[in-house]
Amino acid sequence: MSNFGELKEAIMNGDEDLAEEVVDGLLKDGEDPEKIISDGVVPSMRAVGKKFDSGEYFIPDMLVSADASQAALEKIEPLLSGESLEKSKRAVFATVQGDQHDIGKNLAVMIFKGAGYRVKDLGTDVSPEEVVEAVKEFDADVVGLSALLTTTMEVQRDVIEALEADGVRGEVLVAVGGAPVTQEYAEDIGADVYGASPFEALNKLENIL
Amino acid sequence: MSNFGELKEAIMNGDEDLAEEVVDGLLKDGEDPEKIISDGVVPSMRAVGKKFDSGEYFIPDMLVSADASQAALEKIEPLLSGESLEKSKRAVFATVQGDQHDIGKNLAVMIFKGAGYRVKDLGTDVSPEEVVEAVKEFDADVVGLSALLTTTMEVQRDVIEALEADGVRGEVLVAVGGAPVTQEYAEDIGADVYGASPFEALNKLENIL
Amino acid sequence: MKYDKLEFSSADDLLFGKSGEPVKCGLDLEIGNGRVVPEINYMPKVDDWSNFDEVLESYRGITESVLRRAVNLGIYSVVLETEFVESLNMNLEHTREILEMQKSRMEEYHDEYGLKSALRSTVADLRKMDESIYQSERWNKMMEAFEVSVEGGADIVSIESRGGQEVFSHSMMRGDLEGMIFSQLLAEVDMRRLWEEIVNITRKGKSLPGGDTACAFANSFMKLADGLVDRKVSHVVAAVIRAATAPRSLIAFEEGATGPDKDCGYEGIYMKAITGKPISMEGKTSACAHSSLIGNIPATACDLWSNESVENLKLFGGNTPEVFLEMLSYDCRTMNESLDLSKEKEYRDILTASNKFLDPQALVLAPEPAVRISKAVVNAESFYRSVVAAAREAVKIIKENGENLSLPQKERGYLEKTEEELEALPEKKSKFLDENISKYDDRVKEFEPENYGL
Amino acid sequence: MKYDKLEFSSADDLLFGKSGEPVKCGLDLEIGNGRVVPEINYMPKVDDWSNFDEVLESYRGITESVLRRAVNLGIYSVVLETEFVESLNMNLEHTREILEMQKSRMEEYHDEYGLKSALRSTVADLRKMDESIYQSERWNKMMEAFEVSVEGGADIVSIESRGGQEVFSHSMMRGDLEGMIFSQLLAEVDMRRLWEEIVNITRKGKSLPGGDTACAFANSFMKLADGLVDRKVSHVVAAVIRAATAPRSLIAFEEGATGPDKDCGYEGIYMKAITGKPISMEGKTSACAHSSLIGNIPATACDLWSNESVENLKLFGGNTPEVFLEMLSYDCRTMNESLDLSKEKEYRDILTASNKFLDPQALVLAPEPAVRISKAVVNAESFYRSVVAAAREAVKIIKENGENLSLPQKERGYLEKTEEELEALPEKKSKFLDENISKYDDRVKEFEPENYGL
Numbered sequence A, B: 001m002s003n004f005g006e007l008k009e010a011i012m013n014g015d016e017d018l019a020e021e022v023v024d025g026l027l028k029d030g031e032d033p034e035k036i037i038s039d040g041v042v043p044s045m046r047a048v049g050k051k052f053d054s055g056e057y058f059i060p061d062m063l064v065s066a067d068a069s070q071a072a073l074e075k076i077e078p079l080l081s082g083e084s085l086e087k088s089k090r091a092v093f094a095t096v097q098g099d100q101h102d103i104g105k106n107l108a109v110m111i112f113k114g115a116g117y118r119v120k121d122l123g124t125d126v127s128p129e130e131v132v133e134a135v136k137e138f139d140a141d142v143v144g145l146s147a148l149l150t151t152t153m154e155v156q157r158d159v160i161e162a163l164e165a166d167g168v169r170g171e172v173l174v175a176v177g178g179a180p181v182t183q184e185y186a187e188d189i190g191a192d193v194y195g196a197s198p199f200e201a202l203n204k205l206e207n208i209l
Numbered sequence C, D: 001m002k003y004d005k006l007e008f009s010s011a012d013d014l015l016f017g018k019s020g021e022p023v024k025c026g027l028d029l030e031i032g033n034g035r036v037v038p039e040i041n042y043m044p045k046v047d048d049w050s051n052f053d054e055v056l057e058s059y060r061g062i063t064e065s066v067l068r069r070a071v072n073l074g075i076y077s078v079v080l081e082t083e084f085v086e087s088l089n090m091n092l093e094h095t096r097e098i099l100e101m102q103k104s105r106m107e108e109y110h111d112e113y114g115l116k117s118a119l120r121s122t123v124a125d126l127r128k129m130d131e132s133i134y135q136s137e138r139w140n141k142m143m144e145a146f147e148v149s150v151e152g153g154a155d156i157v158s159i160e161s162r163g164g165q166e167v168f169s170h171s172m173m174r175g176d177l178e179g180m181i182f183s184q185l186l187a188e189v190d191m192r193r194l195w196e197e198i199v200n201i202t203r204k205g206k207s208l209p210g211g212d213t214a215c216a217f218a219n220s221f222m223k224l225a226d227g228l229v230d231r232k233v234s235h236v237v238a239a240v241i242r243a244a245t246a247p248r249s250l251i252a253f254e255e256g257a258t259g260p261d262k263d264c265g266y267e268g269i270y271m272k273a274i275t276g277k278p279i280s281m282e283g284k285t286s287a288c289a290h291s292s293l294i295g296n297i298p299a300t301a302c303d304l305w306s307n308e309s310v311e312n313l314k315l316f317g318g319n320t321p322e323v324f325l326e327m328l329s330y331d332c333r334t335m336n337e338s339l340d341l342s343k344e345k346e347y348r349d350i351l352t353a354s355n356k357f358l359d360p361q362a363l364v365l366a367p368e369p370a371v372r373i374s375k376a377v378v379n380a381e382s383f384y385r386s387v388v389a390a391a392r393e394a395v396k397i398i399k400e401n402g403e404n405l406s407l408p409q410k411e412r413g414y415l416e417k418t419e420e421e422l423e424a425l426p427e428k429k430s431k432f433l434d435e436n437i438s439k440y441d442d443r444v445k446e447f448e449p450e451n452y453g454l
């Protein structure tokens, strides 16, 4: 019989196939889809995050776990009620215009997906207008902006200004990150959250949302 | 018979005694005191400045010249008319509060004195209030502020604000300098002139005054 | 040309300052002929990058301060590297104006103080990998940026090209060795095309085609790998990947690059062992750009000694570019003095020993391992096999030195796993490709097989 | 105690990492016992220095990033130097809070990672020389700052004291050698008084009395001297003055200082030759604080290797203090490896040869000249004579090496002039004082003879 312990093991080992199998079993046993997420997937990924923070997990370990968690979620999502779908938080991620660096942004995408967020990944070199468009279309709760260059970090400010100009700034939390970005800079441009790592951003956001 | 060539030689060699002697001779010959300054002392010090800029003179060469020039000026000043005394420019110098570094400030004092300025040296660790007081008492045209520490450079801004608060900002040009100070910073705090060296400050001020 | 043997087949001959094929360039500068020269790389710090006057002014200030510092320190040879950000290459007039301004200042210092110098222009890889990478506005602009560099007075042109990076990044993040190897086959295709063009463009003028480093690959991995405590990915795998990128970077030389190779590619040491061309290396003094466990090893064979890149900030001692030039220059003095005293091997050996067991990433770049890995590259019959052979040799070297490296348990696991995965790779490239093209086409959104003729 | 012979009378024994009297301090750290340790010195960057929370936060960030970088690089020994600005010593609670915060983080890293470390507190010389320098609020505060440092967990206390600086600055600017010599006699009086007190204060706790450097004298001169092209004062005189400050700095040790001597005093090498105590030296990696023509020489005998001071700015590779620690640490690795391989003399000789003929300021700090100058100091019968003897020996050394130094004409003139002026000095201190007290009392506004009992 499938159980939550097995699901946790599958996710923590990054075993995508097993994760899907366990979820199938749980659903067949009549387990509540919402409960599989809240008591199965989310705590598993939290445990992964802890192991990563303690140095026991490397990034690849965490990412294959996120992939497994993601596979499990994709099995469950079609079965969720419209209401509970509404409840899940929605995030848009982008590396800002002029910047081709995708590592930090990709990491954030995976981690937020694994934590149960519905995520839209806009890729790299994304203009402020494209971000605003996506935030509105996707009805995002969070927008995450990455910039690896001092030459492009100022575009994070442009995005915030574009959100303001469009009147949607109040509806979305802005998280910023990237090597040259600091807490001070984040405050200066009016971002809500600065994350030295995607996990840090996630934790800070959980405290706000 | 004394002549301007001799005076120039005395100043450029930093020969204080000879400079005084030549001035005595010139005055005895009935030379106009103002002309001794404008055609004798000032061009001599300008020539010293050029030799310094070209690397031919070291700082000590320049300073002994400034000392000689100063000695000559002290001979002449009592003979100047009230009107021409009024005409000479007046400068106040200080190293700002919290800062004990005196080298840059001393250099500026010497150079401005040598260039014919009447100079008041407030020393080091000088509060904004003391600067404002001195500017008013001395009726200064220029105030020069030195700061060698990033911890004290902000006091330059405080001085400018104190001058404004006191209503005398418009009557005086503010020149700032010191290792951590930049052109950009000078503009930011609203100084009139930034000098990478005292000579640079002097040249810029001559263009304004 | 295909390299089938080593220029330096003994580690004893692989030494700083001495290349097999010195080059002359710029203002009376010779590189790789018995002397190590500092290469200073800088990035303006401006409030508004769209204000070109401000950008140019920042470059002017950097150039002046660096040249001034050089003559003040009695440094009579220096290389300046201008690594362009995308926006400055997208506007070719900007590219040109910056280079011309720099070159004219360099000429003044050459005339007035006898300062020998060369200017390196590193063009940004402007392409988007999910578009057509050769039939596009951005490709054309990039080629024009090389032309403008040649015309504008660059003495050396370089690039850190990104073909294959899209698959590499995805795989690196997942510890997927197969994907990382596959990405090298994509890089191969792109490097051949790109460097044929670059070398052709340099033939129209007096610039040297310098080289192209695996910055987007092994350096990204190294940065992610972080330090001994904060390790975020396996340092063993990072070391193996460094070796595996050697064949890719070698293609620039096969297509006609002359060196000095670009800094930022620690694999330069393999380039030097194989081709004998002079290389630029960075180590401890690139801490301004990133921390690394490879601070001393890269100096052992460098011809140019670089800081990777530093943003132009004001320190008490001056602007960061001049400050970093000063630090580089004293290390060059030490290396050059050891050459003068014929003590270069002794000094080189101290540098090597001081660093090689700190981390596997350092070990695989030490002179003897470097020669072994380079040998594996040239002895392989094809590009694919050379990538695998380099990786396998790196594993072997790390295993042999396991005790001295004092690897943590988790890293020892990665070492075993990597060895097994490398063993399991098919011998034939065609089989390997068959297995992987559609796999990564599915998994990596930005990957377009047709860009690589697949 | 008065030193009347050298601890290291042969330059062969005057070597980095090896002191005659190693010290233990802080968290299991040993200094001068066969290993060179990096010493990192930093300055917060804050918008508002009157906001102590912000200042403390900046110190916290620096401390954390430096300790973290150390363990990430496998550096297992480090010294942190907190050099206080005046305002932080004027408020003793601030002094205490910063040191306690730092020490507690250092203890955490010691417990968790075995990181050995020591904390140096360098108190600001708070005095105004034109007031009473011992009967004043500021003197009392300064002594209390030492007490608070001892209580707050500083493992080493130091100062760069300024007695005599008022006369020195005036004289330096005018190239007045007599005045510069005279200023050393003022410094003598102040150093004795000051260091007797400091040593007494450290006896109440576990801090080591480190040392006191002639920063306000010879370093000011060096900064003014600038580079080879922009020379603003004579480099020959700068070199002579460096030697002439040795007797002054030695007084700290005569009064009981144990080392490690403070960085920023290049005359530390004389201290080591004479006393055998461990010293902290700075060279190329203090380019963040000032340019110098003495980048490699100071490493030849260092026990701690320092960056002088760097303001906490953000670079791509991290905050400047951690970045500079990284660079220092790789140089320490090289020195330590040469010790392990018993190649330290070879390496030391390369460092020396690479730098000593660049400038007279470097030459007088090279090992053999350093031993000669140190000998001149200890052989002289009185403080005054030792100052003059050190200066004369420096002149002699520069003259002997005139050809290799390729001095410009103007400097050769200064060399002759300096030699003559030194010759002309009276043999008797009393005569010298008589000639100079009222002269400088007249000329130097801030100089108050009664402060020095004159």
Ligand SMILES: [Zn+2]
Residues within 6 Å of the ligand: C160, C215, C219, C264
């Ligand atoms: Zn790079």
Ligand SMILES: [Zn+2]
Residues within 6 Å of the ligand: D160, D215, D216, D219, D264
């Ligand atoms: Zn100092």
Ligand SMILES: [Zn+2]
Residues within 6 Å of the ligand: D219, D264, D265, D282, D286, D289, D290, D308
């Ligand atoms: Zn210093």
